[in-house]
Amino acid sequence: xxxxxxxxxxLRPYGDRLGDGVVQLSxxxxxxxxxxxxxxxxxxxxxxxIRDPYVTLAEAIAPDFTFFIxxxxxxxxVDATLPVAEEAADTALTREQIDAEIxxxxxxxxxxxGCALESDAHTVGLDAIFNPKGFAGDxxxxxxxxxxxxxxxxxxxxxxxxRLARDAHADAILVSATVTQNEIHIRHLTDLxxxxxxxxxxxxxxxxxxxxxxxxxxxxxxGYDAGFGxxxxxxxxxxxxxxxxxxxxxxSAREAR
Amino acid sequence: MLPKLGLSExxxxxxxxxxxDVADGVxxxxxxFTTVSTERSVLxxxxxxxxxxxxxxxxxxxxxxxxxxxxxxxxxAVWLGSALAAGDADPQRAAQRMTDLRxxxxxxxxxxxxxxxxxxxxxxxxRIRDNRKERERRIAGHAPEELPLLYAIVATGxxxxxxxxxxxxxxxxxxxxxxxxxxxxxxxxxxxFGATTAGFGGTxxxxxxxxxxxxxxxxxxxxxxxxxRLVNYCxxxxxxxxxxxxxxxxxxxxxxxxxxxxxFRDINPLRTLVDQNFSRRINAAAGVVINxxxxxxxxxxxxxxxxxAVLASQFLNERLALDAGLERWQIGLGHAFEIDPGLEDGLLxxxxxxxxxxxxxxxxxxxxxxxxxxxxxxxxxxxxxxxLFALTSVATGQSIHLLGxxxxxxxxxxxxxxxxxxxxxxxxxxxxxxxxxxxxFRPNGRIIARAREVLEGAERILERIARAGLFQALADGVFxxxxxxxxxxxGAEGVLxxxxxxxxxxxxxxAGQAAGAAR
Numbered sequence: 001x002x003x004x005x006x007x008x009x010x011l012r013p014y015g016d017r018l019g020d021g022v023v024q025l026s027x028x029x030x031x032x033x034x035x036x037x038x039x040x041x042x043x044x045x046x047x048x049x050i051r052d053p054y055v056t057l058a059e060a061i062a063p064d065f066t067f068f069i070x071x072x073x074x075x076x077x078v079d080a081t082l083p084v085a086e087e088a089a090d091t092a093l094t095r096e097q098i099d100a101e102i103x104x105x106x107x108x109x110x111x112x113x114g115c116a117l118e119s120d121a122h123t124v125g126l127d128a129i130f131n132p133k134g135f136a137g138d139x140x141x142x143x144x145x146x147x148x149x150x151x152x153x154x155x156x157x158x159x160x161x162x163r164l165a166r167d168a169h170a171d172a173i174l175v176s177a178t179v180t181q182n183e184i185h186i187r188h189l190t191d192l193x194x195x196x197x198x199x200x201x202x203x204x205x206x207x208x209x210x211x212x213x214x215x216x217x218x219x220x221x222x223g224y225d226a227g228f229g230x231x232x233x234x235x236x237x238x239x240x241x242x243x244x245x246x247x248x249x250x251x252s253a254r255e256a257r
Numbered sequence: 258m259l260p261k262l263g264l265s266e267x268x269x270x271x272x273x274x275x276x277x278d279v280a281d282g283v284x285x286x287x288x289x290f291t292t293v294s295t296e297r298s299v300l301x302x303x304x305x306x307x308x309x310x311x312x313x314x315x316x317x318x319x320x321x322x323x324x325x326x327x328x329x330x331x332x333x334a335v336w337l338g339s340a341l342a343a344g345d346a347d348p349q350r351a352a353q354r355m356t357d358l359r360x361x362x363x364x365x366x367x368x369x370x371x372x373x374x375x376x377x378x379x380x381x382x383x384r385i386r387d388n389r390k391e392r393e394r395r396i397a398g399h400a401p402e403e404l405p406l407l408y409a410i411v412a413t414g415x416x417x418x419x420x421x422x423x424x425x426x427x428x429x430x431x432x433x434x435x436x437x438x439x440x441x442x443x444x445x446x447x448x449x450f451g452a453t454t455a456g457f458g459g460t461x462x463x464x465x466x467x468x469x470x471x472x473x474x475x476x477x478x479x480x481x482x483x484x485x486r487l488v489n490y491c492x493x494x495x496x497x498x499x500x501x502x503x504x505x506x507x508x509x510x511x512x513x514x515x516x517x518x519x520x521f522r523d524i525n526p527l528r529t530l531v532d533q534n535f536s537r538r539i540n541a542a543a544g545v546v547i548n549x550x551x552x553x554x555x556x557x558x559x560x561x562x563x564x565x566a567v568l569a570s571q572f573l574n575e576r577l578a579l580d581a582g583l584e585r586w587q588i589g590l591g592h593a594f595e596i597d598p599g600l601e602d603g604l605l606x607x608x609x610x611x612x613x614x615x616x617x618x619x620x621x622x623x624x625x626x627x628x629x630x631x632x633x634x635x636x637x638x639x640x641x642x643x644x645l646f647a648l649t650s651v652a653t654g655q656s657i658h659l660l661g662x663x664x665x666x667x668x669x670x671x672x673x674x675x676x677x678x679x680x681x682x683x684x685x686x687x688x689x690x691x692x693x694x695x696x697x698f699r700p701n702g703r704i705i706a707r708a709r710e711v712l713e714g715a716e717r718i719l720e721r722i723a724r725a726g727l728f729q730a731l732a733d734g735v736f737x738x739x740x741x742x743x744x745x746x747x748g749a750e751g752v753l754x755x756x757x758x759x760x761x762x763x764x765x766x767x768a769g770q771a772a773g774a775a776r
Contacts, residue, residue, distance in 0.1 A: 121440040124556060124630055230666075
């Protein structure tokens with residue numbers, strides 16, 4: 001018996017042997033529990049490309065709703081060799097290294113403002129990045145010697161933020177965006193870009209978005225310099241700010257020559 | 258439940274006495290003031306409803322006009338009573354007329370304003386009393402409830418969709434239904450009007466939305482053989498107005514923290530502390546159980562380090578609530594299961610904290626909040642944390658259990674998320690039914706040592722606050738590492754000094770407070 005090797009260009013999920021395509025999923029159908037509803041759930045899984053769907057739970061979770069857990073074998077394959085969306089540059093530097101580099105390259109503290117915009121009242125992610133305690137053992141931005149990091153909290157209006165950024169000569173703005181209903185976070189994120197541009201501040205400021213459902217591609221599309229998803233450590237953000245601001249200084253020095 | 262932690266009774270007594278000093282200081286400072294929101298609440302209690310053509314509530318317009326006419330320091334009741342004595346048929350019409358600045362400026366104090374207002378004050382008090390009696394009657398009609406009460410949240414933004422979700426949750430076993438407010442509402446200086454179908458991260462608290470949800474939950478009572486409690490959020494710039502609306506529409510629980518808005522929403526300290534008092538007076542009369550917000554200290558900072566701050570805040574919330582006329586059975590003190598699940602013996606610390614709160618506040622219905630901070634998107638790990646949370650809740654005799662969602666931090670709960678959570682909590686509550694009676698803790702063991710350490714820490718924090726006074730402590734950033742100076746923050750412009758002959762007829766009834774600014 002020989003070990004088979006996965007073919008990344010024709011990949012399937014792995015359950016307990018290569019290529020079996022086993023997936024687990026759960027969903028609710030808005031119908032009372034009945035044999036017809038269970039059959040519909042099975043057919044629905046089949047339509048998703050799942051062979052031999054095994055309905056392991058069909059629970060009436062409300063009079064008109066049935067909750068399903070389904071296991072099955074996906075018939076789909078995926079090419080895992082395709083190029084991936086760009087991610088924000090990831091430099092592994094410690095806080096001490098970043099502080100030392102800021103001192104060496106800038107000879108001053110970098111001003112970093114952070115907040116959640118307008119109706120967004122969620123601060124868990126923002127606090128994890130800013131509070132000295134940080135996240136998973138990685139100190140927050142407020143602990144950096146080289147950063148003048150100001151956590152403005154939640155529900156900050158775009159107008160107020162832009163005014164503060166101008167008054168404080170901010171080097172960077174970090175916006176924490178939590179997805180709520182109706183894609184409202186997208187509107188607030190773009191409002192900020194528009195207003196910074198209108199005030200001719202956009203080029204002077206590194207603009208970063210973060211949040212549970214934010215990624216680099218989305219942030220770039222909205223006109224931000226970078227986007228960071230869940231689990232991002234403060235040092236990763238700080239390293240990005242360092243590199244991006246250094247790059248800009250180098251670029252403007254080239255222009256000046 | 259017999260005490261198991263051997264906590265120092267002297268320490269607990271000392272904490273209560275320090276909290277009393279702090280609360281006395283708060284009362285001396287706040288009773289000189291009223292706020293626009295407190296005055297609007299008086300109008301709402303008197304039955305003033307509705308909005309003008311620009312969607313601005315009549316209560317706001319009338320209070321604004323009286324303030325502009327330099328009359329508000331006497332209290333809105335004086336002028337409303339005078340308008341009634343001069344011939345207006347009811348408070349609605351009188352308030353409507355006062356929205357006009359010329360009318361508000363022209364109105365004179367009528368010598369019989371009290372007599373004219375009195376029937377409307379009486380009828381508001383009667384409605385609140387009747388609602389309270391009706392709740393008691395409905396609850397008494399069923400078998401005693403299983404504890405902890407399971408508390409589910411709905412947050413669709415649309416009150417009609419909320420009703421669908423609330424009915425499903427109640428049928429699955431939820432005993433309290435909270436309609437989360439739209440995220441920006443705490444900072445609105447008015448209460449929106451009518452049934453609403455669009456909100457962000459929640460549904461606007463309006464009197465009509467309260468009425469619709471109340472009716473839907475009452476309609477389930479016969480089918481389920483139990484009363485389903487309705488919860489809303491009595492916080493933010495309209496704290497006492499929401500209390501008034503809740504009292505009129507028979508809400509059962511209200512989130513109502515004395516300091517939350519100051520610390521986490523940057524609302525002016527004076528405004529909040531004046532408003533919390535009147536809102537709690539209303540809740541006291543309405544028989545509402547308030548829930549305090551100590552969980553927030555834990556979500557915004559390290560849960561192990563902040564444990565003493567939670568206990569200190571519980572002592573303060575208890576005292577301020579008692580001073581506002583609430584009885585202990587109405588004071589749902591908050592805390593949360595938020596310690597990093599990767600921490601060695603973290604579960605022991607959670608047990609220590611929960612058991613300690615139970616022993617120090619034996620007559621208060623403790624409100625226990627689920628893990629949110631260390632929920633990662635690994636829904637299986639999340640479900641496991643929620644199971645430990647539910648077990649801790651049962652093992653320490655918590656009273657109100659806010660259901661944790663396995664998809665916390667991912668999206669507003671799906672119908673199935675909520676069902677899974679209710680199913681889990683019910684199973685654990687039954688499976689571990691008498692665990693609390695069976696557990697004792699090892700003398701001088703880790704759990705007991707931790708509880709003692711937290712109590713000592715709380716005593717030190719309270720000493721510091723008592724020395725400085727609450728307002729100075731807030732400015733010094735004693736809580737949540739946030740500095741909140743007395744005269745800064747949102748809504749500061751809505752605070753005004755009471756005139757010597759200020760009157761608020763509801764305060765006079767509930768607090769036995771004579772007219773006038775200070776005692």
